[in-house]
Amino acid sequence: xxxKHFVILFLLxxxxxxxxxxxxxxxxxxxxxxxxxxxxxxxxxxxxxxxLPTGTTEIVYRITLLDExxxxxxxxxxxxxxxxxxxxxxxxxxxxxxxxxKISGDxxxxxxxxxxxxxxxxxxxxxxxxxxxxxxxxxxxxxxKRLSVDKSxxxxxxxxxxxFGFESKNWIMKQKIILEIVPWVDNKLSKGWTVENRKSIxxxxxxxxxxxxxxxSDDFCVCILDKIQNKYTFQEFQKLLAIExxxxxxxxxNSCFGETGLSNATYxxxxxxxxxxxxxxxxxEAITKWAIIINDGKANALDYNAIGTSYLLTKQYGKxxxxxxxxxxxxDSELLIQLNLAHAYLLNDNFKSAKAIYKEYQSxxxxxxxxxxxxxNIDFETFKQAxxxxxxxxxxxxxxxx
Numbered sequence: 001x002x003x004k005h006f007v008i009l010f011l012l013x014x015x016x017x018x019x020x021x022x023x024x025x026x027x028x029x030x031x032x033x034x035x036x037x038x039x040x041x042x043x044x045x046x047x048x049x050x051x052l053p054t055g056t057t058e059i060v061y062r063i064t065l066l067d068e069x070x071x072x073x074x075x076x077x078x079x080x081x082x083x084x085x086x087x088x089x090x091x092x093x094x095x096x097x098x099x100x101x102k103i104s105g106d107x108x109x110x111x112x113x114x115x116x117x118x119x120x121x122x123x124x125x126x127x128x129x130x131x132x133x134x135x136x137x138x139x140x141x142x143x144x145k146r147l148s149v150d151k152s153x154x155x156x157x158x159x160x161x162x163x164f165g166f167e168s169k170n171w172i173m174k175q176k177i178i179l180e181i182v183p184w185v186d187n188k189l190s191k192g193w194t195v196e197n198r199k200s201i202x203x204x205x206x207x208x209x210x211x212x213x214x215x216x217s218d219d220f221c222v223c224i225l226d227k228i229q230n231k232y233t234f235q236e237f238q239k240l241l242a243i244e245x246x247x248x249x250x251x252x253x254n255s256c257f258g259e260t261g262l263s264n265a266t267y268x269x270x271x272x273x274x275x276x277x278x279x280x281x282x283x284x285e286a287i288t289k290w291a292i293i294i295n296d297g298k299a300n301a302l303d304y305n306a307i308g309t310s311y312l313l314t315k316q317y318g319k320x321x322x323x324x325x326x327x328x329x330x331x332d333s334e335l336l337i338q339l340n341l342a343h344a345y346l347l348n349d350n351f352k353s354a355k356a357i358y359k360e361y362q363s364x365x366x367x368x369x370x371x372x373x374x375x376x377n378i379d380f381e382t383f384k385q386a387x388x389x390x391x392x393x394x395x396x397x398x399x400x401x402x
Contacts, residue, residue: 033049049162062178066103201221275306287314
């Protein structure tokens with residue numbers, strides 16, 4: 001490969017590596033801290049940073065001690081403009097040198113960093129640094145470091161400030177210290193969606209009517225969480241009225257129910273649960289499951305047949321007639337529905353309507369291997385075992401075997 005082409009290829013690979021390694025966030029220069037501090041001789045002072053923006057995951061700070069008439073050559077913010085994200089600051093001393101100020105005085109100081117104001121106040125009184133999260137015990141005229149939530153106890157995801165404690169090493173004259181802090185803000189976390197806040201939405205979702213229909217509602221609730229995070233910051237969502245939050249959950253829930261393919265899976269699972277309950281003789285619980293499917297408008301003809309069967313076996317004949325007639329509207333060729341409807345008419349003292357159905361289909365099979373007459377015999381035995389007796393059972397059997 002010609003050397004020119006090799007160089008071009010190397011530069012392209014280097015550029016792509018840098019682009020893909022960049023973090024999704026920004027240096028928040030608008031909320032950077034820049035403070036000029038005067039420390040009296042042999043004194044200690046504590047300085048709190050300006051409020052860190054929500055979503056701060058890293059900071060870069062710079063400390064510069066100046067002689068009386070010295071001025072900063074360039075701000076830390078201007079230096080960081082050339083660095084796309086914190087990964088551009090190399091680890092160790094090389095990175096510190098890059099962002100160090102170009103000027104400093106002859107004075108030196110020690111400093112320590114604290115994660116809360118109480119610890120910082122104790123340091124100011126006692127000078128003890130055992131509770132500090134970072135200690136610079138060797139006097140310096142300038143220093144710069146990068147702190148991140150995953151590598152330093154000084155910074156936490158929910159931190160709103162950090163505290164710097166300075167101890168002057170000039171025993172005669174006061175010192176002038178410039179403290180600069182620039183936060184790096186993660187785009188996602190800047191919306192306030194911490195782990196705890198996301199968990200609160202998931203837990204609320206788990207109690208919704210839709211989620212309770214599912215054996216496993218994890219994917220469903222994560223889908224709702226994603227939609228809420230995309231539309232609102234956590235603070236915005238919390239400020240919604242209760243009725244507005246409820247509507248958001250409902251709207252996003254309906255959308256996720258269709259998008260994630262959970263609809264078919266959920267109703268299929270409800271059918272399985274209802275069938276198992278019915279086989280166990282728990283017809284009341286089975287009816288509740290079938291009713292969910294029906295009320296949600298997802299029922300097919302066999303769902304109506306199933307709930308009709310459970311109503312028959314719990315001696316709720318009027319309701320059995322009602323739901324079986326609805327099933328017949330969906331599929332009047334389904335003989336299981338026709339047979340159950342005949343049973344419902346018979347047990348509801350409407351022998352005339354029952355007789356017409358029993359006679360109409362007596363020469364057909366209800367399934368590929370089960371005849372109409374065989375199914376009637378099976379059903380009548382099931383009724384008897386459930387304590388359901390009717391004087392017309394024998395009459396029907398004689399009628400269809402002629």
